[in-house]
Amino acid sequence: MKQTDPTATTAAPGASAASEEATAPSAATRSEYCVIACAEAWRDAGEILASPMGTVPVIAARLAKLTFSPDLLLTDGEALLIGDVPAVGAPSAVTEGWLPYRRHLTMAMGGRRHVMMGASQIDRFGNQNISCIGDWERPKRQLLGVRGAPVNTLNNPVSYWIPRHSTRVFVEKVDMISGVGYDSAAAAGPSATRFHDLRRVVSDLGVFDFGAADHAMRLVSLHPGVTVDQVREATGFTLATAGEVPCTREPTAEELRLIREVVDPRGLREREVRS
Numbered sequence: 001m002k003q004t005d006p007t008a009t010t011a012a013p014g015a016s017a018a019s020e021e022a023t024a025p026s027a028a029t030r031s032e033y034c035v036i037a038c039a040e041a042w043r044d045a046g047e048i049l050a051s052p053m054g055t056v057p058v059i060a061a062r063l064a065k066l067t068f069s070p071d072l073l074l075t076d077g078e079a080l081l082i083g084d085v086p087a088v089g090a091p092s093a094v095t096e097g098w099l100p101y102r103r104h105l106t107m108a109m110g111g112r113r114h115v116m117m118g119a120s121q122i123d124r125f126g127n128q129n130i131s132c133i134g135d136w137e138r139p140k141r142q143l144l145g146v147r148g149a150p151v152n153t154l155n156n157p158v159s160y161w162i163p164r165h166s167t168r169v170f171v172e173k174v175d176m177i178s179g180v181g182y183d184s185a186a187a188a189g190p191s192a193t194r195f196h197d198l199r200r201v202v203s204d205l206g207v208f209d210f211g212a213a214d215h216a217m218r219l220v221s222l223h224p225g226v227t228v229d230q231v232r233e234a235t236g237f238t239l240a241t242a243g244e245v246p247c248t249r250e251p252t253a254e255e256l257r258l259i260r261e262v263v264d265p266r267g268l269r270e271r272e273v274r275s
Contacts, residue, residue, distance in 0.1 A: 049113035128179030182215035212240035
């Protein structure tokens with residue numbers, strides 16, 4: 001006959017399920033889908049330098065290093081290669097190397113990095129503008145300037161992060177070419193196309209590549225809650241689609257933990273992308 005321990009406590013019905021529910025991560029926010037989509041740009045990248053520009057790309061690069069791209073090189077944003085993955089805004093405790101501006105430029109010219117830049121304007125072929133709005137000789141608004149965009153786009157892989165998808169950003173034709181798109185590179189000839197490689201565009205609405213005819217931009221995934229019609233209405237040119245457009249992939253429970261507890265515990269991602 002089975003004996004019963006009189007000191008044992010009996011769990012209330014449903015207690016186990018409630019405990020599991022309490023420890024399960026809450027549903028991913030729009031900003032977290034954006035982090036995942038940006039991180040995928042560096043999947044299995046190997047030992048190259050990630051150059052993320054913007055809060056979400058910085059979080060994404062660090063997430064990629066902690067998960068599927070452990071060999072990815074990160075910097076402190078100034079002159080050091082770091083060997084750890086601190087939270088955004090926290091100092092690094094491990095220095096792996098010295099990377100002053102002159103060496104960074106050498107690495108850029110050699111193609112050993114993948115930059116994720118922003119864009120004030122971008123067109124269907126990936127021409128990017130961060131210089132000015134309006135005619136260059138008398139612009140309506142002065143922006144950053146061309147900066148390193150031409151060298152980036154002609155010498156190493158480039159992706160783009162755009163936190164506010166609108167017809168003001170996704171335009172038929174950019175006012176000035178800073179980053180070189182596929183049509184402009186083709187017009188310039190082999191010297192421009194040899195290492196030209198635009199990988200993806202991530203916005204707060206979805207993910208895009210340049211897999212349509214003539215390397216035109218196409219929609220490849222939608223963030224949950226977004227429709228194809230919404231994306232088209234917010235885009236200033238005719239946008240191709242890759243058949244039935246899927247949703248951007250779900251972050252795993254471990255990825256959500258890393259985003260929320262390790263890389264961005266202050267929730268800075270939510271300031272860049274409204275959920």
